[in-house]
Amino acid sequence: MKDTPRRSSGWLRFFAFFIVPVLVLALANHVLLKVDAITWYTFRELESRDDIDLAVVGSSVVFNNVNPQILTDVTGMEAFDVSAAHLNMTGAYAATKYMYKTNSPEYVVLILDQETLIEPSENLQAQQRLLPQLNDPLIAASYLIDNCLQDGQIIERLLMFKSQPIHSLDDLKKRRLLEQEPQRYYEEIHLQNTYSHYMGRGYARIISPFTMLRKMEFDLIQPDELDAYDGLRPQTTRKLKQFKALCERHGSTLIVVMSPTLTTRMLSHRGVMEKNVEVAAFCDEQDIPFLDFTLAKPDFMRRLDACFYDWNHLNGEGSDLYSERLGTCIRMLADGQSVEHLFYDSMDAYLSSIDFITNAYVFETTGDGQDTYTAGCNCGAGVTPEYRFAVRNSDGSMTVLRDYDVDPVFTAPAGAYRDAALCVYARPYGKPQDEPVRFELTVPRRAAP
Numbered sequence: 001m002k003d004t005p006r007r008s009s010g011w012l013r014f015f016a017f018f019i020v021p022v023l024v025l026a027l028a029n030h031v032l033l034k035v036d037a038i039t040w041y042t043f044r045e046l047e048s049r050d051d052i053d054l055a056v057v058g059s060s061v062v063f064n065n066v067n068p069q070i071l072t073d074v075t076g077m078e079a080f081d082v083s084a085a086h087l088n089m090t091g092a093y094a095a096t097k098y099m100y101k102t103n104s105p106e107y108v109v110l111i112l113d114q115e116t117l118i119e120p121s122e123n124l125q126a127q128q129r130l131l132p133q134l135n136d137p138l139i140a141a142s143y144l145i146d147n148c149l150q151d152g153q154i155i156e157r158l159l160m161f162k163s164q165p166i167h168s169l170d171d172l173k174k175r176r177l178l179e180q181e182p183q184r185y186y187e188e189i190h191l192q193n194t195y196s197h198y199m200g201r202g203y204a205r206i207i208s209p210f211t212m213l214r215k216m217e218f219d220l221i222q223p224d225e226l227d228a229y230d231g232l233r234p235q236t237t238r239k240l241k242q243f244k245a246l247c248e249r250h251g252s253t254l255i256v257v258m259s260p261t262l263t264t265r266m267l268s269h270r271g272v273m274e275k276n277v278e279v280a281a282f283c284d285e286q287d288i289p290f291l292d293f294t295l296a297k298p299d300f301m302r303r304l305d306a307c308f309y310d311w312n313h314l315n316g317e318g319s320d321l322y323s324e325r326l327g328t329c330i331r332m333l334a335d336g337q338s339v340e341h342l343f344y345d346s347m348d349a350y351l352s353s354i355d356f357i358t359n360a361y362v363f364e365t366t367g368d369g370q371d372t373y374t375a376g377c378n379c380g381a382g383v384t385p386e387y388r389f390a391v392r393n394s395d396g397s398m399t400v401l402r403d404y405d406v407d408p409v410f411t412a413p414a415g416a417y418r419d420a421a422l423c424v425y426a427r428p429y430g431k432p433q434d435e436p437v438r439f440e441l442t443v444p445r446r447a448a449p
Contacts, residue, residue, distance in 0.1 A: 033160065035175050036129040037190055038063065039084045041182065042202040043098070043133035046082060052103040053077035054330065055252075056202075057096050058111035059087040059126070061259040064313045066111065067323040068201040074327030075334070077106065081202030084133075086126035088116045089239040090150065093246065094143035098134055100250050107330065108252045110243055113259045113312050117236060117275045121150040128160050150235060206315045212262060212308040216359040217438050222376060223268050232278050244288055255330065256283050260293040260301075260322060262308050264358035266350075267378040273347045291329050292343060293322070295350050300342040301325040305358065354380030360387070360426035360439040366414055375408040377426045377437070384429040392421040392440065404432075 042063065054077040056066050062083035071079035082099045084091065092110060099105075127147055134140040148154045178185040191197060196204040240256070247254040258276050266272055276292050283290035293301070307318025314322060329339045344350040357379040365372045375387040389401040389410040401417075402410050406429055427436040 033128060033132060034171060035132060035178060036085065037178055037185070038196075038198050038204045039129045039133055040178060041186075041198050042081070042083070043135075044182070045200065046080065046099060046202065047102060047135070049080065050102050051078050052080045052099070052105045054079040054107045054109065055082050055096070055099055055103065055105040056080070056109045056111060057082045057092045057099075058259075059083060059092070059113060059116065060085045061113045061312050062111050063202055063204045064196065064206055064309075065259060065319050065322055066203065066326065067199075067205070067319050068203050069199075070320055070323040071327045071330070074324055075331045077330075079201065083202060084126060084129040086115075086123040087130065088119070088122050088126065089236065089243065090122045090143070090146050091126045091130050093239060093243060094134065094139055094146075095130060096243070096246060097139050097142075098136060100246075101136065104250060105252050107255060107334070108243075108247050109255045109257055109326075109330065111257045111259050112279065114261065114265075114269075114272055114275065115312070117232070117279065121235070122147045124153070124156060124160060127157060131160070205319065206309050206313060208309060208315070210309060211306060211315070212310055213306055215310075216264065218440055218442060220361045220439075221264055221268050221359055221378065222361050223270075223378065232275075232282060237282060240282065240288070241286065244286060253289075255289045255291065255333065257290075257326065258292040258294055259312065260296065260304055260314075261312060262358070263303060263305050263354065264378045265311060266294060267354070267358060267380075273350075277347060289333055291326070291339065293326070295344040295347075296325065297342060297344060298353070351381055355383060355428070356380065356434065357383060357385055357426050357428060357437050360385075360424050360437050362422070362424040362439055362441060364422075364441060369414050370411050371414055371416065371418065373410045373412070373422065373424070373441075375410075375424045375426065375439075379426075379428070385426045386429045388425040388436070390423045390425065391417055392423055398423065 054068075054071060054075060056062050056068065056071070056079060060083065063081045063085075066081055068079035068081050071077070080099075080103075082092075082095050084095065087095065089110070089112075096108060127144070131140055131144060134143060144157060148157050174185070174189060177189070186198070195208050196206045198204050244254050256279070258279065261272070272294075276294055280290050280292060301321065304314060304318045304322065307314050307321070309315050329342065332339050344353065357377045360375060360377040362373050362375045365374070373389060375389070377385050379385055384406060385408075386404045386406045387408055387410075388404045390398045391401060392398055401412070401422075404425075404427070422441045424439050425436040426439075427434045
């Protein structure tokens, strides 16, 4: 009996030095952290559902690119996007476990993108979006511990509110409105967003008219000679195995999908191709169905380059086209049909199919009293490019400096066009009917890479 006060004192010290700080941190992260509206809507709706047959999990390449209504229409299965921005497989795994609390889908579709494979450790921004929405202490704690073990950023992850804090009373009011009157928040605040709108079922449709094709007229995108690939990370293969085991425990079939990306990215970053090939081989080894939409044949799914808002995200039109094709593949797999004929069987076959130029670029150098402009482009292996050099006048018109020629070099007296918007146009040699791609050196000049 004499030991009782001592034992009680020990428990009190443990509570004071461990439990209390944990509770204070949890409260701070809940009260002081900005809440991502799309993630909040997604997980509140997910908690209210128990009829999901087809769960699509991953990062923003899920909630921006996959239209679950179209998947439902094509497959006949009730589809839902279980995702949040920046998630890698650690976050997608936690979100999938959370989804299983109320749903038992027949299929789980894990969609990967290049960022997922390049950096398997969970981005802190992803944790800030997902962790507050996991209303299950065990799943939330497991997710946080996984993240800390992967990169060792324990303090940053425990104090995640510090990098996305509520800055003002207005921020706090918006959060309270979202949590207490979500429909009013949606109508008064969310619909003012000019980038994307939440459409339900975890889907946020990009409404911005901006496309990556326009951006490529001004951004230098050239082949990356340093894009070495050192193989799949152990975290990646381990998580894929865990995903398969989780789905099997719940009676679901796992399908892994590589999200489509811009053709110019495939051409300029060859490491992208090597990553995809190795993921395909690993999934085959693990008997996991794998669909690589970077290798989709154009007679099955037309090239979506004109539909990309940025490197990875599709606008509404592209999302609908991709979702219809993805649904077709899922339906065929569910019916026991092969989909192999819908995709190129190798990177070489894919590269040989590209008979066009995706983008151009030009470098500017000075020496010996002249400026030298050297053009280049990303194109298929069998394409011979030819280039036209021009200068854009103040009224928007163009003055041609040199017409189309396979010679990529144009020279001018030093300083002649240094303060002008010099443009280069590229098209395949022998195909004057093809629409040329354009690149513009802006004023003032950006530093050469």
